[in-house]
Amino acid sequence: MISSLETRKTRVTLVGAGINMVLSLLKIAGGIMLASPALVADGAHSLSDLASDIMVLWGLRQGARAPDDDHPYGHGRFETLATLALAALLALTGIGILWDGAGRLMGGALAVPGLWALAIVALSIGVKEALFRYTMAAARATRSTLLSANAWHHRTDALSSVVALVGIGAAQLGFVWADPLAAIIIAVMLLRVAWQFGKGAADELVDTQAPDDLRRALEACLHTTPGVCGLRDLRMRQHGARVVADVSVMVDPLISVTEGHRIAEAARAQALAQVDALEDLIIHVEPAGHFEGFGAEQAPLRTELEGQVLTLALAHPMVRQVERLHLGYFEDGLHLELLAELAPEADHALTETQIITAIGDVLPELTQLRLHRISAGLRG
Known part of the structure; x- marks a missing residue:
């Protein structure tokens, strides 16, 4: 129509x-x-x-x-x-x-x-x-x-x-x-x-950058979205009478992927509603302060270390089952969180220290590990 x-x-x-x-x-x-x-x-x-x-x-x-x-x-x-x-x-x-x-x-x-x-x-x-x-x-x-x-x-x-x-x-x-x-x-x-x-x-x-006033309007709009910690790599180009843009949005590195995605969608919806000339906006979510360096570019992927980490954790006599392994990629190294069922008699703090030592010996990139204990009734 x-x-x-x-x-x-x-x-x-x-x-x-x-x-x-x-x-x-x-x-x-x-x-x-x-x-x-x-x-x-x-x-x-x-x-x-x-x-x-x-x-x-x-x-x-x-x-x-x-x-x-x-x-x-x-x-x-x-x-x-x-x-x-x-x-x-x-x-x-x-x-x-x-x-x-x-x-x-x-x-x-x-x-x-x-x-x-x-x-x-x-x-x-x-x-x-x-x-x-x-x-x-x-x-x-x-x-x-x-x-x-x-x-x-x-x-x-x-x-x-x-x-x-x-x-x-x-x-x-x-x-x-x-x-x-x-x-x-x-x-x-x-x-x-x-x-x-x-x-x-x-x-x-030839995709020359859009006028500065449009860039400033979009930046100001995105910065007002709750959860947005910063922006980088904002690119805008004319597309007929309208403009299209893409940008990296910084969010808290400790939040979940789904929360980061929700923040990005809120930022996109707000920008499309408030910047009249904007036809489309593509947002890439990045962790604030950790969008480049070791964690983003050099650290091993899950497929490269998950098996080894789980094997070492399950080798501990007090660990009965590992429910989940959470990986955090930061500039200072890897942050791991293990959600595991421990034996009733296990000393949580001692078990955590021993697992850190065991994994740290073979994974020098490890800078932090937290062990979260669950009971058998909470599994699954």
Whole structure:
């Protein structure tokens, strides 16, 4: 189902396309008949607006599709791809106008444009400025970078019409070189806008870090989650109009895995609810103060030591059964906890000391061992 936001983006783009079609035909035809290269250049700009509207519609339609097997992160980057294509179109249009204007100035092919050219340009300025404001309002409401780029394309068209107005007016006063000079200025404006949006789209496609204000907002939100002791390795990247992020959340190293998971899920839910631009967040849980070093990177895994530890513990004459072995991986070494059934006559403290000695002789990484005694009635 298409959301109301997607419907609004489509409607705004269709309105712009209709207006651009009328303006481009009016300005190009008027520029040819009235001998105004500036008006023709302005019309070419409006025609590029029409082409950009078509690209925007394609990008919006593709970007609104739900994730699938081939695109598990969604289709938001289609908007980015369309933005990059729009930037390329703007650049090509600007280069063409620049080439034509420079050729007219150097070749001396100058003429005084007809007076009606001023009226056409004045109409274009008012219409395109209104279209800019209309489109930008929708871009902000829907957080669409693609729609924002298209809005600024409308604004540059309005500004280029202002330049055309000045150039045509000056030509009417006898400065015939002003008209092609205005066309060159318009071309430079187009190239500048093309660079801005092209660079932004390229940065997004190569996963450049998201803006600092979004990072700070997410960090502040995560820090307020109960149980979160700290953060590290926060990475955010644009994904169309939204951002996706991953982060390591520090929790108390002595809590259970399930509690750590619960804290992470609470942090994720809170972030998605409070940071509007956030589309998805992947959280990795790490023990505060012990996320690297010996315990995290060098200590033996359970499969490497469990059998040996259990064999040594059960070899003690006072140990009848070991119910559970808990492993703690810390920077200073291994912390073990044994839940065991002892003989009724066993001295708990002495048995614990003797087991520590026996295991410590073969497991030098051991820095702490606790023996928890259970009765036969509590087993299972």
